[in-house]
Amino acid sequence: MNSTSSGGATGSAGPTFDPYDNTPELISLRSAAQAGDWPAVRAFVTGLGSVAKVCSASSLLAGIAGVENLLERAAADLPGDPLPRTLLAHRYVVIGWDIRSSARAQYVSREQFEQFHAWLRRAEQLLIEVCAEHPAYAPAWTVRLITARGLQLGQAEARRRYDRLSAHHPHLYNAQTQLLQQVCPKWGGSWEAAHGFARECATAAPDGSVNGALVALAHIEHWLDLEGAERAAYLRGVPVRDDLRFAAQVSVLHPSHRPDWNTIGAHSAFAFAFSLGGHTADAAPHFAFLGDRAPEHPWDYLSDPRASYLKYRKSATEA
Template sequence: MDPAFGDPLLRGVIAQAEARDWPALRASLLATADQAEQTQLVAVAAEVAGVEEWAPQAGDDSLALLLSGARQINWAWEARTGARARNVTQEQWDVFLQRLGVAEEQLLEVAEREPTWLGPWYFLQMSARGASLDQDVARYRFEAALRRSPGHPASHRQRLQQVCAKWGGSHEEMHAFARESMLAAAPGSPLGELVARAHLERWLDLGGGAQGRAYMGGPNVMAELQDAAQRSVFHPEYRPERSWKAVHNTFAMAFSLSGQRHLARPLFEALNGTVTDTPWAFLGGDPALSFRTHRARCAA
């Protein structure tokens, strides 16, 4: 598992965050091509342990405050852990909500300071979901992100999570959002991945056993996965973005689970061993081991 996914720019940002070298990290963030790339780099840096200790003291700087807010969200989830809600202690809930509250305060301040920035609105979608804020608030934050970066794939992924049944939405709303987003996008857009993600969420909800296998192998699901891939990763106009490996991993797992190994194979080959935690963590255990197992099956 490579947290930089083999990307030299991401690897450099992680190293700068680990070294607590804010001047170098700030320069990397300012040198990005656009708001979407800057937001992705902030998200990667916010995964680094210890950022919460120094980012708030980096000065009266909007970028430092954005990084601090993003880190507070990850730090909150580290306190809560990935356990089911009924297994989370009251103390863990208290720390979780306290850190999310700090994130909200910091990110809303950045949004006020920098009204054209995508970053705060992207991360505010995550804090809204964790804090179980009103669905109208979550929708507004998604729409605010798209006004600053139309078609932003990562914001669409956050919105897909928000409308999942496990977060107060429904399977119907989730699938409708995924398909409508794909159809509204330009040919070759990575948003076709949303359809595959939605089906994997449904598979996960079914428990991944016999019911899950029957679901993924159903003719309608198989056809929808093929259609989504033809509109995105298999489309002649598809141009991989910096997050393309996450998109390929999603489709590779979906095609493998649905028994369409001939379609998963070229995706695994393109990935050349690069594993993303999502969606392989859905299978439980080591995501890299799950990746290797399915890759070997699809290569046969």
């Protein structure tokens, strides 16, 4: 089944950017977490059958206010189980990052940084224990890529953690998106490193994997870092367009692609990059799949994400 044949209908309402609208099967996980039902949470996550889905579930659980109370109890009751400690660490990371905010470092106060780092150190301690006991446990290593970035442990340490993970799970998209952020200039990397890593992931993964979307995400980050005329021109460039086309064809537009929980985000990245580059016909198949479903990122890089999505989807539909 080609990915473009199984998308959502294109309505007029536009995206809610709600992950539970995009992936309704996750609603029962949220309900269990909000009800404080650890056995139901554990049964759901352990029954997912893929590391990528566990990482996605961890991300969503980490965003639920107050879930740390449930996870702290579970971690205390099950000291040998890596799952509750990993989920708890991920929640601590989100608490810390909410305090820090998404602002550039120069706009974050000293007090914010202190609280941010304190929460990340709590998370890191849990993850160190999990990774020592379960060295192949990818969900913990994935969260450790976030703590490495937030604690400013450097490029070499982040890459070491990724290498430990990829030795067991070489094409884990959830982890690759985290390392991509690390190798961008804003976190001490370079554009050469960012684009190189994205292309490496896209070409190394099997055809039809979502990993090609890393190419789009790298170009979006590069675009965001520019200003004025340079920013306006960047995604319009023919080399960037061709790079995006190749990545889309080997990933979500490839005949062997089978939609998973990362597919909506991957299509969204391509739709965003093609649209802002003025390549409306190239954006069309991605919007055809998405319909009214889209993740908040990268549309949150625009001043009015929902209106922008609707505008660019309309242009692509009419192309």
